Amino acid sequence: MIQKTLSIIKPDATERNLQGAILKMIQEAGLKITAMKMIHMTRTQARSFYAVHSDKPFFDSLTEFMCSGPVVVSVLEGENAISSYRQVMGATNPDKADPGTIRKTYALDIERNSVHGSDSPETAEVEISYFFSQLEMAG
Ligand code: CMP
Numbered sequence: 001m002i003q004k005t006l007s008i009i010k011p012d013a014t015e016r017n018l019q020g021a022i023l024k025m026i027q028e029a030g031l032k033i034t035a036m037k038m039i040h041m042t043r044t045q046a047r048s049f050y051a052v053h054s055d056k057p058f059f060d061s062l063t064e065f066m067c068s069g070p071v072v073v074s075v076l077e078g079e080n081a082i083s084s085y086r087q088v089m090g091a092t093n094p095d096k097a098d099p100g101t102i103r104k105t106y107a108l109d110i111e112r113n114s115v116h117g118s119d120s121p122e123t124a125e126v127e128i129s130y131f132f133s134q135l136e137m138a139g
Pocket of ligand 1: 111115
């Protein structure tokens, strides 16, 4: 099944100039980038994006981190793109991520974990439309 998913390359990774290396891992996994831009979220935008986690103890810290620097948001498309990208990313906690995954290779800790990916088709739809208009979906 061909799916779309939303990817965010987080501020810890853009700060270390890792966008190219991470996008290379994504493309080598067979995922196609069909939309992409670099943005710097406001606090309000980060809090709105992660609203589903608003009751979690890490919410304030996570959203401060996500607006601390630029991020690269992209739409990835491919066969089972949602689970496929989650495999490429590795576990949320880099200590538990498999070797060769983005998070095992680059993440600093469970919060500064370099990348985000949608976790279901419903979430992917909401997250993609949060960042991209119809006009920006070229691919
Ligand atoms: P992400 O996949 O973007 O989804 C929610 C984010 O919250 C997660 O990646 C981490 O950046 C962060 N996160 C998840 N669990 C924790 C935690 N226990 N402590 C701090 N941050 C967390």
